[in-house]
Amino acid sequence: MTLLGMDNLALTHTAAFIGGALAMGLGAIGAATGEGYTASRASEAIARSQENAGDIIKNMLVGQAISESASIFSLVVAILLLFMDITDPGIAKAASLLAAGLCMGFGAIGSGVGAGIPAGRSCLAIARQPAISGRITTNMLIGTAVCQTPAIFAMVVALILLFKPTGDLAAFPTCAALIGAGLSTGLAAIGSGYGGGMAAGASCEGVSRQPETATAVTTTMLVGQAVAQTPSVFGLLISFVLMFRSFPESTALSASVGLLSAGLCMGLGGIGPGIGNGMTAEGAVRWVARRADYAGDLMRIMLVGQAVSQSTAIYAMVVSLVLIFVV
Amino acid sequence: MAIEGVDLVKAAALLGAGLSMGLGAIGPGVGEGMAAAKACEAIGRNPKEAGLLTRTMLVGQAVAESTGIYSLVIALLLLFVV
Numbered sequence: 001m002t003l004l005g006m007d008n009l010a011l012t013h014t015a016a017f018i019g020g021a022l023a024m025g026l027g028a029i030g031a032a033t034g035e036g037y038t039a040s041r042a043s044e045a046i047a048r049s050q051e052n053a054g055d056i057i058k059n060m061l062v063g064q065a066i067s068e069s070a071s072i073f074s075l076v077v078a079i080l081l082l083f084m085d086i087t088d089p090g091i092a093k094a095a096s097l098l099a100a101g102l103c104m105g106f107g108a109i110g111s112g113v114g115a116g117i118p119a120g121r122s123c124l125a126i127a128r129q130p131a132i133s134g135r136i137t138t139n140m141l142i143g144t145a146v147c148q149t150p151a152i153f154a155m156v157v158a159l160i161l162l163f164k165p166t167g168d169l170a171a172f173p174t175c176a177a178l179i180g181a182g183l184s185t186g187l188a189a190i191g192s193g194y195g196g197g198m199a200a201g202a203s204c205e206g207v208s209r210q211p212e213t214a215t216a217v218t219t220t221m222l223v224g225q226a227v228a229q230t231p232s233v234f235g236l237l238i239s240f241v242l243m244f245r246s247f248p249e250s251t252a253l254s255a256s257v258g259l260l261s262a263g264l265c266m267g268l269g270g271i272g273p274g275i276g277n278g279m280t281a282e283g284a285v286r287w288v289a290r291r292a293d294y295a296g297d298l299m300r301i302m303l304v305g306q307a308v309s310q311s312t313a314i315y316a317m318v319v320s321l322v323l324i325f326v327v
Numbered sequence: 328m329a330i331e332g333v334d335l336v337k338a339a340a341l342l343g344a345g346l347s348m349g350l351g352a353i354g355p356g357v358g359e360g361m362a363a364a365k366a367c368e369a370i371g372r373n374p375k376e377a378g379l380l381t382r383t384m385l386v387g388q389a390v391a392e393s394t395g396i397y398s399l400v401i402a403l404l405l406l407f408v409v
Contacts, residue, residue, distance in 0.1 A: 191356070195360075231356075252334050252337075252338075253330050253334050253335060253337075253338040254334050254335075254337035254338040254341055256338075257338035257339075257341050257342050258338070258341040258342075260342070260345075261341050261342045261344065261345030261346070262345060263345075264342075264345045264346065264349055265344070265345035265346070265348050265349040265402075266349070267349065268346070268349030268350055268352065268353065269348055269349045269351075269352035269353070269356075270352075271352075271353050271356070272352050272353030272354060272355065272356025272357045273352065273356035273360070274356070275356065275357050275360065276355075276356040276357045276358070276359055276360020276361065276363075277356075277360055278360070279357070279360040279361055279363075279364045280360045280363035280364045280367065282364060283363070283364030283365065283366075283367035283368050284364070284367040286367075286368070286371075287367050287368055287370070287371025287372075288371075290371055291371045291374065294370065294371065294374045297370055297374060297377050298367055298370060298371060301363070301366055301367055301370055301377070301380070301381055301384070302363065302367055304363075304381065304384075304385070305359070305360070305362065305363020305364075305366060305367070305384060305388070306360070306363060308359050308363070308385065308388045308389075308392070309355075309356055309359035309360040309363060309388070310356075311355075311359075311392060311395065312351070312352035312353075312355045312356050312392070312395040312398075313352060313356065315348055315352060315395060315396075315398070315399045316348050316349055316352045318399075319344060319345065319348040319399070319402045319403075319406070320345070322403075322406055323341060323344065323345060323406070326406075327341065327406050327407075
């Protein structure tokens, strides 16, 4: 079976090149924005406290390096797409390579922006409390590392899509399922990456304002970030189902569109709850720093609030599963 | 790949269901998160009223949830009824 009268090798190469361009083009958005934010906060911090410029610049560069990693993942996937050997060309392979590019491109946006937030806030924090700059940088490193998780999920899915043998799969509807798999993890990663960054940013500020509450602040940040990652885990789950379930051959348009729609539904549906959970965690972390004696109450209200905000991601997952298994 | 009318309509309904729930989940997710963030702030300022504030947050979130439930209803209607 061929598409648009193109031979399969040309089609597969076309998809790989478009996928590579999208991976790097979309993947550059997040890191560039996040690092710009970090640099702006570092400039502000140096203006407030010139004598600590060395520590602030060091912290800025470390933070930016982590924020950069999301777009380095994109670069790796893009280079693989441009130069890989295509051994089993076909419609399913073409879709798989395009999906790998989309997944990594979208998936790097949230983590890049998100990691820039704690990096920038920690520069301001060092200007405020230079005496504990080591503690602040450590807290920033933990926070930014967690922000990268959604981008890592996207990279895992992109690499599976790159190297998955598609030779014996039915071209339709498998091609739509694979693009859906890429969109599900890629889009859902946007919210979780950004949300995790909001929580980490508040914790850097909190540690500098009330250094004695640092342990409670870091703990609340990690719990809040973990919950904010959930939508991207749902996205990963739907991607794995779409990638590894074998679908019976069907050239009906509705069979293909249904699977594409399942990926799109979970991907889009994960964005809002990821950001919302991050906002909640940011509020909780900020107030744990100020009222550490009520850390338990604040943690409880944060988790209840996040659970409710999570509900729409769960609806999106249910609709995606219905689209895959029922209709 | 031949596309027939019935097939096209079904495909549109499935795509519509995914878009309805996917896009519809963005707003309530962000809005409820905002409500919960402000509830954390309020409890930080006035911890004695934690019970009242939790109740208020949940009522507010329930209202914000309504559009997410509308999206779910429309998605299920598109999947199983239309």
